[in-house]
Structures are given as structure tokens and as C-alpha cells.
Amino acid sequence: MMNPGTPETLGVHNRTVILDFVRKHGPVSRAELSRKLDISFPSVSSNVKKLLESNYLKIAGSGDNKVGRKATLLEFNATWGYIIGSDIGRSQIRVMLSDLEGKELIYLKHDYNALDGENIVEERLLELALTAVKEAGVKPEQIKYFSLGMPGIMDPNTGKLILVPFMSSIDIDGIVKCIKSIFDAPVVVENSVNLGAIGEKWKGVAKGHRDILYLSYGVGIGSALILSGELYRGVNNAAGEVGYMVPGKSNLRSEFDEQGVLEMLVSGSTIQKDMTKIGIGQDFRSLIDGNRNKMPAVQEIIERIASHIGIMLVNAVSVINVELIVIGGRLGDLIGPYLAPYWKNLLSNHVPFPPNILISSLQEKASVLGGFAIGMRHVSDSLVAQIA
DSSP states (O other): OOOTTSHHHHHHHHHHHHHHHHHHHOSEEHHHHHHHHTOOHHHHHHHHHHHHHTTSEEEEEEOOOSSSSOOEEEEEOTTSOEEEEEEEOSSEEEEEEEETTOOEEEEEEEEOOGGGOHHHHHHHHHHHHHHHHHHHTOOGGGEEEEEEEESSEEOTTTOBEESOTTSOOOBHHHHHHHHHTTOOSOEEEEEHHHHHHHHHHHHSTTTTOSSEEEEEESSSEEEEEEETTEEEOOTTSOTTOGGGOOOSGGGOOSSOOSSOHHHHHHOHHHHHHHHHHTTSOSOTHHHHHHHHTTOHHHHHHHHHHHHHHHHHHHHHHHHHOOSEEEEESHHHHHHHHHHHHHHHHHHHHHOSSOOEEEEOSSGGGHHHHHHHHHHHHHHHHHHGGGOO
16 A cells, blocks of 8 residues: 555656546647646656556647647547446436547447336346447457446445335346446446436536536436535435425325325326326327317326426525526426426526526436546546556
């Protein structure tokens, strides 16, 4: 173990900041690295040499300086390894494979019934992951990180998902072991909605914002909070479980149920049941068509969604005072553009500092991209420490 302040520790630190800078701002020369990072040129040169030998950096060509010897430009070797981001939802499994800069190479998805049990999840997830690897032309050992997005939260004592009323019990430990039997890489399990928020902040409409409420409105209802630029989890990793909000006194109940009151009223699952009852099927797009055609039964559903979600947003913003609300999820992506003006007006009428409301630009890819964001940070932090 290296002691703080030793040459070895300083070398690891310098390689970390050099690698991070080149990844974000490359191609760059050694002289520019020395100038921008305030590291001596000899130190930059020696650490760059190690990073080139380890294939973490590569030569990108020569600079265009007019005086003196042409500078050699360096860039991050994004194909040194690859990341798999996955998201297991209540009705769909998604897998994306990217290089170490987050460039999408393969994206696959598979519809399934979450109530079919954990075996079908393991089988379909691995099938998609192996297909992605094969189609990308990479080897399993080149996967350096595997992100696994899941709904609900994981009970650390049992390894089981909790607070997921629309899914059967899934053995997270079993899925992780199954993944690691094929991919010799860290497997990190994270809440899907948290990953969606991170994805939107990294590559979506929340880029550049520091205080964000990300609402995932699909089969269920969940949210994630990014406060002061960092994901906020809460004491039990349950921050953002807005499906448990109670819209009014008449909705109070006498005992706990895993499905929250708000979810019972307007979750995508509830809405689909109501759509079936009025004879328009379960495709959420039928809501938009029915509302456009002024079907009274559809308009009642739309109004219920608008008011209950609107009340939830008012209450949430009153507590956390965010600058931006991002609406995502399968139902949110579809209905959000129609209801955002109403929700903005509702917020203006009830809170002193109403945030802006934007619709997810990443849509169903938000969670897997969030997995890439944390995966790239992990790979960048860990690989330089491996250099002798």
C-alpha cells in the first residue's frame, strides 16, 4: 500500500489528472498539459510515456504550431476497453455497449413480462449482452465495466429488490454472479431512475444544471434528485420515491402497501387498466389520439394525470427548490410535451421560485447512458493505479 505524499502516490495522481484532461480536452500536446495542469514538463513526459506504453493514450498526429518542431498530439485511447450499460425495467430489458468515451456502438432491447420471474431476466440480459459483444466485434475480456440498472432499491441483507410492486422478486446477487461468470469486470447495481438522472445531466437536457428533479413516469412512478451537482440518495437509498406521495386527505390509508398512493392513482399500470376499460387498448399513444378527438373518458384520464402529477411536483419543489424538472419514462416522454405547460403554470401559481420543465432528450436510453457516465469515471480512476 502506498503512503500519502510518496513519489508513487504523486505519480498516480499526475497520471489520473493527465488522463482525465486528455479524455475531456484532447488531442493535446505535452506542453499544453504542463501549462494547463501546472505539472512540470519532465513529469508530464514521464507519465505520458507510461500512459502510452499501457495503451491508455495514443498519438493523434502533429500540432499546427508554425515555429519550432511540430508538437506531438495525444488523445485518449477510447477502444482500450468497453463498457456495457444495461437497464432491467418492468417490461423491457435494454443493453448498450460503448467505448470508453461513451460512444454508442450497439444498442439492443427486448420486451418481456417482469412477472415471469428472475430466470427469464438472467437469460435475456446475458443473451443481449453477448449479442452486443459479438456484433461489436470485441472480446468479453475487453469489457471493463458492467452497469446494471434496476427499479426499486436493493435490500443489503437479502440481495433482493424491494419497493417494486410491478415486478416479481429478483435475486440481484444471482444476476451479478451470472454476469461475472462471463465478464471479468466490476458489476455495479444502481437504481434505474438514478441512472436516468445521471444520464440526462451528462448528455441530455439537464447538462450544465446542478439541482435537478428527474421524474421517470412509466409503468410506475419514480424520481431522482441531483443536488449541488451530486446524486442525492437519502438515508435508505430511497430518496425520490414520489409514488408514495399522498395527494389529499381522502387518500390517506390505515396501513402500508408497497404500491404507493400516487402510483395506485396514476401509475402507467393503472392508466393502462383504465384505457382497457374504455376500449382504447394499452398503447399510451391512444391517450393523445383520444384527447385530440375530445373523447370524454380519455380527457378524464388526462386530467387526472395532470392534476395528481402536478400536485406532486408542487409539493416536491416546495421542499427541494430545484432549478430544473426533467420528465422521462415511457409515459412521461409521450404525455409530458402536452402537460408541461399546465404543470409550469401550476408551479407558478403555488411556489415562489418555479423551475423550468423539460422533456427528456435521451428517452429510453437515459438509464444506460447514466451507467456509462459512472462506468467511465470508474475506469478512469482505476486504470492509472494499475500502471507500475
